[in-house]
Amino acid sequence: MKAVTYHGVGDFRLTDEPRPAVVGPADALVRITLGAICGSDLHIYHGNVPIDEGAILGHELVGVVEETGPEVRGLRRGDRAVAPFYTACGECAQCLRRWWSQCEERATFGFGAYFGGLGGAQAEYVVVPHANVNLAKIPDPVEDEQAIFVGDILATGFFAAERGEIRPGDTVAVVGAGPVGLMAVMCAHLFGPARVFAIDMVDSRLEMAGDLGAVPVDSRVTNAQAELQRQTGGLGADVVLECVGQLGAIGTAIDCVRGGGTISSVGVPSELTGDFPYYDMWNRDLTYRSGFTNVHAYLRPLLDLVASRRLRPDRIISHRMRLDEAVEAYGMFDRREATKIVLRP
Numbered sequence: 001m002k003a004v005t006y007h008g009v010g011d012f013r014l015t016d017e018p019r020p021a022v023v024g025p026a027d028a029l030v031r032i033t034l035g036a037i038c039g040s041d042l043h044i045y046h047g048n049v050p051i052d053e054g055a056i057l058g059h060e061l062v063g064v065v066e067e068t069g070p071e072v073r074g075l076r077r078g079d080r081a082v083a084p085f086y087t088a089c090g091e092c093a094q095c096l097r098r099w100w101s102q103c104e105e106r107a108t109f110g111f112g113a114y115f116g117g118l119g120g121a122q123a124e125y126v127v128v129p130h131a132n133v134n135l136a137k138i139p140d141p142v143e144d145e146q147a148i149f150v151g152d153i154l155a156t157g158f159f160a161a162e163r164g165e166i167r168p169g170d171t172v173a174v175v176g177a178g179p180v181g182l183m184a185v186m187c188a189h190l191f192g193p194a195r196v197f198a199i200d201m202v203d204s205r206l207e208m209a210g211d212l213g214a215v216p217v218d219s220r221v222t223n224a225q226a227e228l229q230r231q232t233g234g235l236g237a238d239v240v241l242e243c244v245g246q247l248g249a250i251g252t253a254i255d256c257v258r259g260g261g262t263i264s265s266v267g268v269p270s271e272l273t274g275d276f277p278y279y280d281m282w283n284r285d286l287t288y289r290s291g292f293t294n295v296h297a298y299l300r301p302l303l304d305l306v307a308s309r310r311l312r313p314d315r316i317i318s319h320r321m322r323l324d325e326a327v328e329a330y331g332m333f334d335r336r337e338a339t340k341i342v343l344r345p
């Protein structure tokens with residue numbers, strides 16, 4: 001089968017790889033019908049992630065079940081399904097607490113041996129272990145181009161919004177209007193805020209955020225904190241959803257929230273440690289949450305929200321390309337010429 005594989009920093013290639021096979025009793029072999037390139041793939045592209053030569057890349061996928069092990073229930077050959085970007089075992093103490101993201105056996109698709117040695121989604125086939133837990137059947141009205149978001153960035157946007165504890169009438173600010181930030185804008189609206197601001201510095205992203213019902217704040221020309229205060233009678237936002245992960249963006253989130261407010265951060269932190277305003281957090285009664293998205297908890301509700309058209313995540317797709325064009329697609333994505341690229345094998 002064809003797959004995108006890692007051969008060094010900035011050196012991704014389309015190569016021929018053996019088709020993976022069902023081995024474990026709860027494995028499912030999935031023929032991928034749609035993959036995508038995600039911002040976190042760029043961390044690999046730039047050499048910021050430990051990964052082995054030849055690893056198959058990609059962690060966003062939808063596909064059709066081809067074959068299942070004897071312990072797989074509720075999924076049959078021919079079913080359309082979406083997988084979270086990582087797998088959980090479904091049986092450990094954390095999985096039983098519904099914290100699949102904290103599973104003792106968590107493994108991520110497309111990140112090589114160091115992250116559990118799963119296959120990748122920028123390929124024609126992938127094996128999904130513990131398929132009873134890690135594959136959700138896609139309801140008929142939901143298209144592949146919508147379902148693919150449920151396994152990763154839509155879930156991340158929802159996780160951010162839910163943990164922000166947005167209440168009806170709140171003012172919400174989203175820091176970063178990249179793909180995850182745009183999902184956070186959409187999901188924030190489910191919780192009934194009066195206004196959602198989106199802070200970014202790229203025209204196309206600000207425009208898309210505006211189309212999705214946010215008030216764009218261009219941080220190239222205006223100070224985000226001052227603008228938020230101006231728009232809220234000097235208070236700041238009730239809730240800030242941080243969707244970048246750079247320490248500067250986390251700083252902006254803390255600056256923009258009102259005293260007593262909540263910051264919910266889902267951007268992958270750019271540094272392992274750094275200065276944290278401990279005194280300010282205490283003095284201003286701030287709540288700070290961050291986290292690796294607990295995707296499994298949201299698969300079913302998000303598929304239902306998409307099926308009922310309350311969420312339209314496919315609106316952010318800017319480029320539809322073939323898996324054969326993946327190398328070119330990475331170049332475009334890296335140069336920020338594309339908001340979201342989906343790849344069809």
Ligand SMILES: [Zn+2]
Nearest residue numbers: 038039040152
């Ligand atoms: Zn991703």
Ligand SMILES: [Zn+2]
Nearest residue numbers: 089092095103
């Ligand atoms: Zn587990």
